[in-house]
Every structure is written in structure tokens, then in C-alpha cells.
Amino acid sequence: MEFTKVVRRRRMVRDYDPDRPVPPEVVEQLLDHAVRAPSAGFTQGWGFLVLETAVDRERFWAATSPVQDAGSRGRGRWLAGMRRAPLIVVPHANRAAYLDRYAEPDKGWTDRDEGRWPVPYWFVDTGFASLLMLLTAVDAGLGACFFGIPPQRVAPYRAVFGVPEGFAPVGAITIGYPAPDHRSPSLTRGRRPVEQVVHRGQWS
Template sequence: MEFDAVVRRRRMVRNYDPDRPVPAEVTDRLLEYAIRAPSAGFSQGWGFLVLEDAADRERFWAATTPAPATPGEPENSWLSGMRRAPLIVVPHSNREIYLDRYAAPDKGWTDRDEARWPVPYWHIDAGMASLLMLLGAVDAGLAACFFGIPPETMATFRESFDVPPEYTPIGAITVGYPAPDRRSPSLRRGRRGVTDVVHRGRWGAS
């Protein structure tokens, strides 16, 4: 598929065909794409938890789904569709790898002071790796969705999958073959155009 078509077709899909697993070679290809992402100082401070077995995926949803506000409340359609995904990848970032890398002789920040970083590049780089997986899924004829793990479930998630303390999940990605899916109500807002977001020369100029 041409790159322009991949970019234009990419969207967050929230319902999957549960009877069509993601081929192993496609999963491997998506992970190969992920590690081609740029990273500050070539730190590559990421880690990817891959959940393919049904038991592991069920454990993920059990760990990360908040308890319903009302006991006995039915599962919402978003969760029902997402749970059908045959593949979940959880990208993690590792701040310590970046602080260590920039304390190396060729960088020279020997104090490892996090305040030197204007933004947390460890999260940004893991996000870039995630986007490459999202685009790779489209190129392979699959669908995917990036979503956040609720903060109140983070400790349970970590415990359920033995996540080392130095790794922080930045979200999760479901992957699979798409099933009929309703368009997100958020899309009614419309896509902001280039002239709405681009400022040439100074802010406010277009």
C-alpha cells in the first residue's frame, strides 16, 4: 500500500473479528517497525508486552477494566468490541535508560538530572514506536487502536504481568481484522485543517 493511503486510512478501530488471529509474521513485522522508531541519543528505552494467548488477553482486560460504578452494570459496547482483538501490545518507556545514556561520556550529563529534559522523551519515543505499529497494521490490512490504561488499574496491571518498576506503560494497542464498527462521536468535530494548525514564521501567521 502506498504511504499516502496508509496515513489516510489509519483510524482507531474498536471492534474486531474474534475468529481471525493476527498471523505471527505480521506481529513480528509490527514489532520490527516499532524498534525502527527514532529515540533520543539512540537510547531505545522501550519495552513491548505482547499478549496473543486468550488467557493473557483476558488477564489484561481483567486487570485494566475499572469496576462498574453500579454493581451488575452491563459491559459497554466499546469494551465488548475491544475485547475481541486477538492481539494486544503494551508499549512501555524506561526513563532510567535515557538518564544513563545521557550520563555517558559522549553526552556528559553526569548528574542524571531529569530537570535537564524539557519534555519526557522516553514517553515520546515509545509513542513514536506505537505509531509505527499503528501504520504497519493498516499496511497489513489490519486495524488497530491505541488507548490508555486507567491510572487506578495501573498497580493491578503491573502485578498481573510482573512489569519491572523502571518500565512505565504509556498505553496499549489492540490489533486485529476489523469488524463492523460505529464511527466515534468525536469525529463529528471534524478534522482541523492545515491552515488551522500551521504557523509560518511566527505564531498566528499561516
């Protein structure tokens, strides 16, 4: 698909066809593209948990969104659609990998001081990798949705899947063939035009 079309067609898909698994070659392509994301110092301080089996996906939803957390009817509908996704990928950021990398001789920040970082690039870079997966899904004719794991559910998630303490989940991505779903109420806000958000030469 032409890249411009991929970008314009990308949206968060919240309901999936449960009878159409993601082809294995597409799963591999998603991951291959993810690891081609840019990273500070070429640190590549990320890790991806891939959940393809029904058992693993159910373990994920039980740990991160138990029934008692479903809340409103809208939340329940969201969960019902998302739980039908045949593939979940959880991207993780490893802060220590970046502090270690920048303490190496060619960087020289041997004090490993986080204050040297203008922003936490371990999260930025893992976000880059996540976006590449979202775009790859569109290019393959699939849909995907990036969403957060509630803070109070991160510890149960870690325990269930044995995620090392140094790796922080930045969110999760459901992937699959889209089913008709409800338009997000947030979209009524409309897309802000370029002239409102782009400042050329000077902000004001």
C-alpha cells in the first residue's frame, strides 16, 4: 500500500474478527519492523511480549482488565471488542539499557545520571517501535489499537508473565482483522488543522 494511504487509514480499531488469526508471516513482519525503529545511541532497549494463543490472551485480559474493572457499559463494550483480537503485543522499555549504553566510552556519561536526559528516550524509542507496528498492521490489511495498562494492574501483569523488573510496559497493542465497531466519542473533537499546531520560524 502507498505510504500516504497507510498513514491516512491508520486508526485505533477496537473490535476484531475472532475467526481470522493474524498470519504468521505478518506477525514476523510486525516484529521485524518494530526493531527497525530509531533508538538513542542505537541502544534498542526494548522488549516485546507476543501473545498469540487463546490461553495467553485470556491470561493477559484477566491480569490487566478483570471483570470488576469493566466499569461503565462503554468500557464493557470496549473490552468485549478488544478481547476478540487474535494477537496482542506488549512493548516494554528498559531504562537501565540506556543508562548503561551512555556510560560506554563513546558516550562517557559514567555517572548514569538520568538528569542528563532531556526526556526519557527509553519510552520515546519504544513508542517509535509501537507506531511502526501500527502502520505495518494497516499495510497488511489489518487493524490495531494501542492502549495503556492501568497502573494498578501492572504488578499482576508482571507476575503472570514473568516480566523482569527492569522492563516497563509502555502499553499494549491488539492486532487483527477489523470487525465493524463503534466510532470513538473522542473523534467528535475532529482533527486539529496543521495551521493550528505548526509554528514556522517562531512560536508566536
